[in-house]
Amino acid sequence: MNSGSWDTVIVGGAVIGSSVAYWLSENPDYDGTVLVVEPDPTYQRASTTLSEASIRHQFSNPINIALSQFATEFLADFHTHVEVDDEAPDLGFRDTGYLFLATESGMEAMRENHETQVACGAQVALLNPAELTARFPYLFVDDLAGGSLGLRHEGSLDAYSLMRGFQGRARHNGVEYATDRVVDLALNDAGNRVAGVELASGRMVDCGWVVNCAGPRARWIAEMVGLELPVEPRIRSVFSFDCRESLGGSLLPLTIDPCGLHVRTDPPHYLTGVPPDPDLEVDPDDFRVRHDEWEEQVWPALVHRIPAFERIGVTHTWAGHYAYNTLDQNAVVGPAGPVPNFLFANGFSGHGLQQSPGVGRAISELITYGEYQTLDLRELGYDRILRAEPFVERSVI
Numbered sequence: 097m098n099s100g101s102w103d104t105v106i107v108g109g110a111v112i113g114s115s116v117a118y119w120l121s122e123n124p125d126y127d128g129t130v131l132v133v134e135p136d137p138t139y140q141r142a143s144t145t146l147s148e149a150s151i152r153h154q155f156s157n158p159i160n161i162a163l164s165q166f167a168t169e170f171l172a173d174f175h176t177h178v179e180v181d182d183e184a185p186d187l188g189f190r191d192t193g194y195l196f197l198a199t200e201s202g203m204e205a206m207r208e209n210h211e212t213q214v215a216c217g218a219q220v221a222l223l224n225p226a227e228l229t230a231r232f233p234y235l236f237v238d239d240l241a242g243g244s245l246g247l248r249h250e251g252s253l254d255a256y257s258l259m260r261g262f263q264g265r266a267r268h269n270g271v272e273y274a275t276d277r278v279v280d281l282a283l284n285d286a287g288n289r290v291a292g293v294e295l296a297s298g299r300m301v302d303c304g305w306v307v308n309c310a311g312p313r314a315r316w317i318a319e320m321v322g323l324e325l326p327v328e329p330r331i332r333s334v335f336s337f338d339c340r341e342s343l344g345g346s347l348l349p350l351t352i353d354p355c356g357l358h359v360r361t362d363p364p365h366y367l368t369g370v371p372p373d374p375d376l377e378v379d380p381d382d383f384r385v386r387h388d389e390w391e392e393q394v395w396p397a398l399v400h401r402i403p404a405f406e407r408i409g410v411t412h413t414w415a416g417h418y419a420y421n422t423l424d425q426n427a428v429v430g431p432a433g434p435v436p437n438f439l440f441a442n443g444f445s446g447h448g449l450q451q452s453p454g455v456g457r458a459i460s461e462l463i464t465y466g467e468y469q470t471l472d473l474r475e476l477g478y479d480r481i482l483r484a485e486p487f488v489e490r491s492v493i
Protein backbone atom coordinates (compact mmCIF):
# COMPACT_ATOMS: atom_id res chain seq x y z
CA MET A 97 0.00 0.00 0.00
CA ASN A 98 1.53 3.33 -1.00
CA SER A 99 0.81 5.93 1.67
CA GLY A 100 2.16 9.12 0.25
CA SER A 101 5.39 10.75 -0.65
CA TRP A 102 7.80 12.90 1.37
CA ASP A 103 10.85 14.77 0.20
CA THR A 104 12.76 13.81 3.34
CA VAL A 105 12.04 10.89 5.64
CA ILE A 106 13.92 10.90 8.96
CA VAL A 107 14.33 7.57 10.75
CA GLY A 108 14.18 8.32 14.49
CA GLY A 109 12.76 11.42 16.14
CA ALA A 110 14.98 11.98 19.19
CA VAL A 111 17.49 14.81 19.46
CA ILE A 112 19.37 14.19 16.20
CA GLY A 113 16.32 13.37 14.05
CA SER A 114 14.37 16.29 15.43
CA SER A 115 17.31 18.66 14.98
CA VAL A 116 17.50 17.66 11.30
CA ALA A 117 13.73 18.18 11.00
CA TYR A 118 14.01 21.54 12.76
CA TRP A 119 16.78 22.88 10.53
CA LEU A 120 15.11 21.74 7.32
CA SER A 121 11.82 23.29 8.33
CA GLU A 122 13.47 26.57 9.34
CA ASN A 123 15.33 26.99 6.06
CA PRO A 124 13.39 29.08 3.51
CA ASP A 125 15.53 27.57 0.73
CA TYR A 126 14.22 24.09 1.53
CA ASP A 127 10.77 23.86 0.00
CA GLY A 128 10.17 20.15 0.60
CA THR A 129 8.14 18.11 3.05
CA VAL A 130 9.54 16.25 6.07
CA LEU A 131 8.28 13.08 7.76
CA VAL A 132 9.84 11.87 11.01
CA VAL A 133 9.20 8.19 11.77
CA GLU A 134 9.52 7.37 15.48
CA PRO A 135 8.13 4.23 17.14
CA ASP A 136 8.24 5.53 20.73
CA PRO A 137 6.82 8.99 21.31
CA THR A 138 7.77 8.71 25.00
CA TYR A 139 11.49 8.41 24.06
CA GLN A 140 11.99 6.44 27.29
CA ARG A 141 14.74 4.31 25.83
CA ALA A 142 16.35 6.83 23.53
CA SER A 143 19.98 7.71 24.27
CA THR A 144 18.81 11.30 24.35
CA THR A 145 16.62 11.00 27.43
CA LEU A 146 19.05 8.62 29.18
CA SER A 147 22.00 10.91 28.57
CA GLU A 148 24.04 12.77 31.17
CA ALA A 149 23.42 15.80 29.00
CA SER A 150 26.63 17.73 29.23
CA ILE A 151 28.51 19.94 26.82
CA ARG A 152 32.21 20.68 26.61
CA HIS A 153 34.64 22.50 24.34
CA GLN A 154 37.53 20.32 25.44
CA PHE A 155 38.06 18.01 22.48
CA SER A 156 41.31 17.37 20.63
CA ASN A 157 39.91 17.74 17.11
CA PRO A 158 38.96 21.22 15.85
CA ILE A 159 35.80 19.87 14.20
CA ASN A 160 34.44 18.55 17.48
CA ILE A 161 35.39 21.80 19.20
CA ALA A 162 33.62 23.81 16.51
CA LEU A 163 30.48 21.66 16.78
CA SER A 164 30.28 22.31 20.51
CA GLN A 165 31.03 26.01 20.07
CA PHE A 166 28.14 26.21 17.65
CA ALA A 167 25.95 24.42 20.18
CA THR A 168 26.90 27.01 22.80
CA GLU A 169 25.97 29.83 20.45
CA PHE A 170 22.68 28.17 19.49
CA LEU A 171 21.70 27.24 23.04
CA ALA A 172 22.41 30.74 24.32
CA ASP A 173 19.44 31.92 22.28
CA PHE A 174 17.45 28.70 22.42
CA HIS A 175 14.18 30.35 23.38
CA THR A 176 14.21 32.58 20.29
CA HIS A 177 15.24 29.72 18.00
CA VAL A 178 12.52 27.28 19.03
CA GLU A 179 9.74 29.35 20.58
CA VAL A 180 6.17 28.77 19.49
CA ASP A 181 3.74 31.44 20.67
CA ASP A 182 6.53 32.75 22.90
CA GLU A 183 6.77 29.41 24.75
CA ALA A 184 9.90 27.24 24.74
CA PRO A 185 11.26 24.55 27.05
CA ASP A 186 13.78 25.68 29.64
CA LEU A 187 17.22 24.14 29.09
CA GLY A 188 18.36 24.79 32.65
CA PHE A 189 21.98 25.13 31.56
CA ARG A 190 24.50 24.95 34.41
CA ASP A 191 27.89 26.46 33.51
CA THR A 192 30.04 24.23 35.75
CA GLY A 193 32.87 23.37 33.36
CA TYR A 194 34.62 20.08 32.69
CA LEU A 195 37.78 19.19 34.56
CA PHE A 196 40.07 16.64 32.90
CA LEU A 197 42.69 15.27 35.29
CA ALA A 198 46.01 13.76 34.20
CA THR A 199 48.89 11.84 35.67
CA GLU A 200 52.38 12.46 34.29
CA SER A 201 51.81 10.05 31.40
CA GLY A 202 48.77 12.00 30.24
CA MET A 203 50.26 15.49 30.41
CA GLU A 204 51.76 15.67 26.94
CA ALA A 205 48.42 14.88 25.29
CA MET A 206 46.68 17.30 27.66
CA ARG A 207 49.09 20.10 26.70
CA GLU A 208 48.64 19.40 22.99
CA ASN A 209 44.86 19.36 23.37
CA HIS A 210 45.09 22.62 25.28
CA GLU A 211 47.01 24.30 22.46
CA THR A 212 44.44 23.16 19.91
CA GLN A 213 41.56 24.32 22.12
CA VAL A 214 43.09 27.75 22.70
CA ALA A 215 43.82 28.12 18.98
CA CYS A 216 40.14 27.39 18.36
CA GLY A 217 39.06 30.06 20.83
CA ALA A 218 38.00 27.79 23.69
CA GLN A 219 38.23 29.28 27.18
CA VAL A 220 40.28 26.70 29.03
CA ALA A 221 43.03 26.70 31.63
CA LEU A 222 45.79 24.23 32.43
CA LEU A 223 46.24 23.86 36.18
CA ASN A 224 49.13 22.34 38.11
CA PRO A 225 48.40 20.32 41.27
CA ALA A 226 48.75 23.36 43.55
CA GLU A 227 46.32 25.32 41.42
CA LEU A 228 43.95 22.35 41.41
CA THR A 229 44.03 22.29 45.20
CA ALA A 230 43.45 26.03 45.41
CA ARG A 231 40.32 25.80 43.27
CA PHE A 232 39.08 22.37 44.33
CA PRO A 233 40.39 21.73 47.87
CA TYR A 234 38.43 18.47 48.14
CA LEU A 235 40.47 16.76 45.35
CA PHE A 236 43.27 14.32 46.12
CA VAL A 237 46.06 15.53 43.82
CA ASP A 238 49.19 13.67 45.00
CA ASP A 239 49.15 11.30 42.02
CA LEU A 240 48.20 14.02 39.50
CA ALA A 241 50.44 16.12 37.28
CA GLY A 242 47.74 18.56 36.23
CA GLY A 243 44.27 19.27 34.99
CA SER A 244 42.46 21.07 32.23
CA LEU A 245 39.46 23.17 33.22
CA GLY A 246 36.81 24.67 30.98
CA LEU A 247 36.27 28.21 32.19
CA ARG A 248 33.11 29.02 30.25
CA HIS A 249 30.39 27.42 28.15
CA GLU A 250 30.78 23.92 29.54
CA GLY A 251 28.27 22.21 31.79
CA SER A 252 24.98 20.37 31.77
CA LEU A 253 21.49 20.96 30.47
CA ASP A 254 18.11 19.29 30.24
CA ALA A 255 18.30 16.86 27.31
CA TYR A 256 14.55 16.32 27.14
CA SER A 257 13.96 20.06 26.83
CA LEU A 258 16.49 20.34 24.02
CA MET A 259 14.75 17.57 22.09
CA ARG A 260 11.26 18.97 22.81
CA GLY A 261 12.38 22.38 21.63
CA PHE A 262 13.44 21.03 18.25
CA GLN A 263 10.28 18.92 17.99
CA GLY A 264 7.86 21.66 18.95
CA ARG A 265 9.20 24.13 16.45
CA ALA A 266 9.56 21.53 13.71
CA ARG A 267 5.92 20.47 14.12
CA HIS A 268 4.87 24.10 14.18
CA ASN A 269 6.73 24.54 10.87
CA GLY A 270 4.78 21.68 9.29
CA VAL A 271 6.97 18.62 9.92
CA GLU A 272 4.90 15.47 10.40
CA TYR A 273 5.73 12.86 13.04
CA ALA A 274 4.45 9.31 12.46
CA THR A 275 4.34 6.86 15.37
CA ASP A 276 5.68 3.92 13.43
CA ARG A 277 8.87 1.94 12.86
CA VAL A 278 10.95 1.70 9.70
CA VAL A 279 11.22 -2.01 8.88
CA ASP A 280 12.75 -1.87 5.41
CA LEU A 281 14.07 0.48 2.74
CA ALA A 282 13.44 -0.22 -0.95
CA LEU A 283 16.16 0.60 -3.46
CA ASN A 284 15.50 1.54 -7.09
CA ASP A 285 16.28 -0.98 -9.84
CA ALA A 286 19.86 0.33 -10.20
CA GLY A 287 20.37 -0.15 -6.47
CA ASN A 288 21.78 3.34 -5.96
CA ARG A 289 18.81 5.25 -4.51
CA VAL A 290 16.36 4.66 -1.71
CA ALA A 291 12.98 4.86 -3.38
CA GLY A 292 10.64 3.85 -0.57
CA VAL A 293 10.36 3.37 3.15
CA GLU A 294 8.39 0.45 4.56
CA LEU A 295 6.82 0.94 7.97
CA ALA A 296 5.75 -1.63 10.56
CA SER A 297 2.13 -0.55 10.12
CA GLY A 298 2.29 -1.75 6.51
CA ARG A 299 2.50 1.74 5.06
CA MET A 300 4.92 2.24 2.16
CA VAL A 301 6.21 5.80 1.77
CA ASP A 302 8.00 7.28 -1.25
CA CYS A 303 10.95 9.48 -0.43
CA GLY A 304 13.53 11.83 -1.89
CA TRP A 305 16.00 11.58 0.97
CA VAL A 306 16.32 9.27 3.96
CA VAL A 307 18.26 10.35 7.05
CA ASN A 308 19.37 7.64 9.45
CA CYS A 309 18.91 9.02 12.99
CA ALA A 310 18.20 5.69 14.67
CA GLY A 311 20.82 6.06 17.42
CA PRO A 312 22.09 2.72 18.78
CA ARG A 313 19.97 0.88 16.16
CA ALA A 314 21.50 2.76 13.23
CA ARG A 315 23.48 -0.23 11.98
CA TRP A 316 20.30 -2.15 11.19
CA ILE A 317 18.88 0.78 9.21
CA ALA A 318 22.11 0.94 7.16
CA GLU A 319 21.86 -2.80 6.52
CA MET A 320 18.49 -2.18 4.88
CA VAL A 321 20.36 -0.48 2.01
CA GLY A 322 23.19 -3.03 2.05
CA LEU A 323 25.71 -0.87 3.90
CA GLU A 324 27.87 -1.70 6.88
CA LEU A 325 28.04 0.79 9.73
CA PRO A 326 30.36 0.03 12.67
CA VAL A 327 27.90 1.29 15.28
CA GLU A 328 26.64 -0.86 18.13
CA PRO A 329 24.68 -0.40 21.35
CA ARG A 330 26.96 -0.29 24.40
CA ILE A 331 25.64 0.03 27.92
CA ARG A 332 26.46 2.94 30.19
CA SER A 333 25.23 2.74 33.79
CA VAL A 334 24.67 6.01 35.60
CA PHE A 335 24.67 6.29 39.41
CA SER A 336 23.17 9.25 41.21
CA PHE A 337 24.37 9.65 44.78
CA ASP A 338 23.94 11.81 47.79
CA CYS A 339 26.80 13.12 49.96
CA ARG A 340 25.98 14.75 53.29
CA GLU A 341 29.38 16.36 53.62
CA SER A 342 29.51 19.60 51.66
CA LEU A 343 32.38 19.94 49.22
CA GLY A 344 32.18 23.68 49.73
CA GLY A 345 32.96 26.30 47.15
CA SER A 346 31.79 26.07 43.56
CA LEU A 347 29.78 23.21 42.07
CA LEU A 348 31.80 20.11 41.15
CA PRO A 349 32.64 20.35 37.44
CA LEU A 350 32.21 17.28 35.26
CA THR A 351 35.47 15.74 36.43
CA ILE A 352 37.19 13.04 34.39
CA ASP A 353 39.64 10.97 36.36
CA PRO A 354 42.66 9.35 34.66
CA CYS A 355 41.11 5.94 35.49
CA GLY A 356 38.10 6.73 33.27
CA LEU A 357 35.62 7.60 36.03
CA HIS A 358 33.53 10.72 35.55
CA VAL A 359 31.52 12.57 38.17
CA ARG A 360 29.61 15.81 38.16
CA THR A 361 27.24 17.80 40.25
CA ASP A 362 23.52 17.29 39.74
CA PRO A 363 22.17 19.40 42.58
CA PRO A 364 21.32 18.30 45.20
CA HIS A 365 23.05 15.05 44.15
CA TYR A 366 25.97 13.91 41.99
CA LEU A 367 26.10 11.75 38.85
CA THR A 368 28.86 9.30 38.12
CA GLY A 369 29.84 6.31 35.98
CA VAL A 370 32.66 4.42 34.30
CA PRO A 371 32.93 2.64 30.97
CA PRO A 372 32.24 -1.06 31.57
CA ASP A 373 35.17 -3.44 31.48
CA PRO A 374 34.92 -5.25 29.14
CA ASP A 375 32.97 -2.78 27.02
CA LEU A 376 30.99 -4.97 24.60
CA GLU A 377 27.95 -4.74 22.37
CA VAL A 378 24.70 -5.37 24.22
CA ASP A 379 21.23 -6.33 23.09
CA PRO A 380 19.39 -3.13 22.12
CA ASP A 381 16.64 -4.02 24.62
CA ASP A 382 19.04 -4.61 27.52
CA PHE A 383 18.83 -1.64 29.90
CA ARG A 384 19.94 -3.50 33.05
CA VAL A 385 22.04 -1.31 35.34
CA ARG A 386 25.44 -2.93 35.99
CA HIS A 387 25.27 -2.59 39.80
CA ASP A 388 28.55 -4.47 40.28
CA GLU A 389 30.36 -1.47 38.73
CA TRP A 390 29.42 0.61 41.75
CA GLU A 391 31.20 -1.57 44.31
CA GLU A 392 34.07 -2.71 42.14
CA GLN A 393 35.02 0.41 40.17
CA VAL A 394 32.98 3.52 40.81
CA TRP A 395 32.94 3.93 44.57
CA PRO A 396 36.65 3.08 45.13
CA ALA A 397 37.67 5.53 42.40
CA LEU A 398 35.38 8.25 43.80
CA VAL A 399 36.79 7.93 47.31
CA HIS A 400 40.34 7.94 46.00
CA ARG A 401 39.85 11.22 44.14
CA ILE A 402 37.45 12.92 46.55
CA PRO A 403 37.87 11.50 50.08
CA ALA A 404 34.70 13.36 51.19
CA PHE A 405 32.82 10.77 49.14
CA GLU A 406 33.67 8.10 51.73
CA ARG A 407 30.13 8.27 53.09
CA ILE A 408 27.67 8.48 50.26
CA GLY A 409 24.45 6.75 49.28
CA VAL A 410 23.11 5.86 45.86
CA THR A 411 19.81 7.66 45.30
CA HIS A 412 18.89 6.24 41.91
CA THR A 413 20.39 4.58 38.85
CA TRP A 414 19.66 4.10 35.19
CA ALA A 415 21.35 2.71 32.10
CA GLY A 416 21.37 3.94 28.53
CA HIS A 417 23.10 3.04 25.30
CA TYR A 418 25.89 4.76 23.50
CA ALA A 419 25.59 4.41 19.71
CA TYR A 420 29.21 3.36 19.83
CA ASN A 421 31.28 3.78 16.68
CA THR A 422 33.80 0.95 16.99
CA LEU A 423 36.18 2.54 14.46
CA ASP A 424 36.82 5.81 16.30
CA GLN A 425 33.98 6.72 18.70
CA ASN A 426 32.97 9.66 16.55
CA ALA A 427 29.99 10.69 14.50
CA VAL A 428 29.39 9.46 10.97
CA VAL A 429 27.70 12.28 9.10
CA GLY A 430 26.71 12.70 5.47
CA PRO A 431 25.90 10.67 2.38
CA ALA A 432 26.43 6.95 1.97
CA GLY A 433 28.70 6.83 -1.10
CA PRO A 434 26.95 3.98 -2.95
CA VAL A 435 23.44 5.25 -2.05
CA PRO A 436 23.80 9.04 -2.01
CA ASN A 437 20.22 9.92 -1.03
CA PHE A 438 20.73 7.95 2.20
CA LEU A 439 22.38 10.17 4.83
CA PHE A 440 24.04 9.12 8.06
CA ALA A 441 23.79 11.03 11.34
CA ASN A 442 25.05 8.26 13.58
CA GLY A 443 27.71 6.86 15.86
CA PHE A 444 27.92 9.79 18.26
CA SER A 445 29.07 7.59 21.11
CA GLY A 446 29.18 9.85 24.21
CA HIS A 447 28.86 13.29 22.63
CA GLY A 448 25.82 13.40 20.37
CA LEU A 449 23.62 15.61 22.44
CA GLN A 450 25.99 18.55 22.17
CA GLN A 451 26.54 17.88 18.47
CA SER A 452 22.83 17.82 17.65
CA PRO A 453 22.46 21.52 16.71
CA GLY A 454 25.49 21.49 14.40
CA VAL A 455 24.84 18.12 12.82
CA GLY A 456 21.17 18.88 12.23
CA ARG A 457 22.14 22.10 10.48
CA ALA A 458 24.82 20.32 8.45
CA ILE A 459 22.46 17.60 7.21
CA SER A 460 19.88 20.24 6.27
CA GLU A 461 22.56 21.99 4.20
CA LEU A 462 23.49 18.80 2.38
CA ILE A 463 19.85 18.19 1.50
CA THR A 464 19.11 21.79 0.52
CA TYR A 465 22.33 22.86 -1.23
CA GLY A 466 24.15 19.60 -1.95
CA GLU A 467 27.10 20.73 0.16
CA TYR A 468 28.04 22.09 3.56
CA GLN A 469 27.57 25.87 3.86
CA THR A 470 28.75 26.54 7.39
CA LEU A 471 30.81 23.88 9.18
CA ASP A 472 32.54 21.51 6.80
CA LEU A 473 31.94 18.05 8.26
CA ARG A 474 33.47 16.03 5.42
CA GLU A 475 36.07 14.57 7.77
CA LEU A 476 33.20 12.91 9.64
CA GLY A 477 31.93 11.33 6.42
CA TYR A 478 31.21 7.70 5.61
CA ASP A 479 34.25 7.50 3.29
CA ARG A 480 36.53 7.10 6.29
CA ILE A 481 34.50 4.08 7.36
CA LEU A 482 34.95 2.49 3.94
CA ARG A 483 38.70 3.24 4.10
CA ALA A 484 38.84 2.13 7.77
CA GLU A 485 40.72 5.36 8.59
CA PRO A 486 39.78 6.63 12.05
CA PHE A 487 38.93 10.29 12.65
CA VAL A 488 41.31 11.03 15.50
CA GLU A 489 39.70 12.42 18.65
CA ARG A 490 41.77 11.73 21.74
CA SER A 491 39.33 13.15 24.19
CA VAL A 492 36.44 10.70 24.37
CA ILE A 493 34.47 9.84 27.48
Ligand SMILES: Cc1cc2nc3c(=O)[nH]c(=O)nc-3n(C[C@H](O)[C@H](O)[C@H](O)COP(=O)(O)OP(=O)(O)OC[C@H]3O[C@@H](n4cnc5c(N)ncnc54)[C@H](O)[C@@H]3O)c2cc1C
Binds near residue numbers: 141276
Ligand atom coordinates in the same frame (compact mmCIF):
# COMPACT_ATOMS: atom_id res chain seq x y z
C1 LIG B 1 24.53 7.43 29.81
C2 LIG B 1 24.78 8.37 28.64
C3 LIG B 1 25.42 9.58 28.87
C4 LIG B 1 25.61 10.47 27.81
N1 LIG B 1 26.15 11.69 28.09
C5 LIG B 1 26.26 12.60 27.10
C6 LIG B 1 26.73 13.90 27.37
O1 LIG B 1 27.03 14.24 28.52
N2 LIG B 1 26.84 14.78 26.35
C7 LIG B 1 26.51 14.43 25.07
O2 LIG B 1 26.65 15.28 24.17
N3 LIG B 1 26.05 13.21 24.76
C8 LIG B 1 25.91 12.28 25.75
N4 LIG B 1 25.46 11.04 25.47
C9 LIG B 1 25.22 10.68 24.09
C10 LIG B 1 23.92 11.27 23.58
O3 LIG B 1 22.88 11.02 24.50
C11 LIG B 1 23.59 10.65 22.21
O4 LIG B 1 24.71 10.76 21.36
C12 LIG B 1 22.42 11.37 21.54
O5 LIG B 1 21.32 11.44 22.41
C13 LIG B 1 22.05 10.61 20.29
O6 LIG B 1 20.79 11.02 19.84
P1 LIG B 1 20.07 10.23 18.67
O7 LIG B 1 18.86 10.98 18.31
O8 LIG B 1 21.08 9.91 17.61
O9 LIG B 1 19.74 8.79 19.29
P2 LIG B 1 18.56 8.35 20.25
O10 LIG B 1 18.29 9.36 21.28
O11 LIG B 1 18.86 6.97 20.73
O12 LIG B 1 17.33 8.29 19.29
C14 LIG B 1 17.20 7.34 18.27
C15 LIG B 1 15.74 7.20 17.96
O13 LIG B 1 15.59 6.34 16.82
C16 LIG B 1 14.43 5.59 17.01
N5 LIG B 1 14.48 4.40 16.17
C17 LIG B 1 15.26 3.29 16.34
N6 LIG B 1 14.99 2.37 15.39
C18 LIG B 1 14.04 2.93 14.58
C19 LIG B 1 13.35 2.46 13.41
N7 LIG B 1 13.57 1.24 12.90
N8 LIG B 1 12.43 3.29 12.85
C20 LIG B 1 12.20 4.53 13.35
N9 LIG B 1 12.83 5.00 14.46
C21 LIG B 1 13.73 4.21 15.06
C22 LIG B 1 14.42 5.27 18.50
O14 LIG B 1 13.12 4.92 18.97
C23 LIG B 1 14.95 6.56 19.10
O15 LIG B 1 13.93 7.42 19.54
C24 LIG B 1 25.22 10.11 26.49
C25 LIG B 1 24.59 8.90 26.26
C26 LIG B 1 24.36 8.03 27.32
C27 LIG B 1 23.64 6.73 27.07
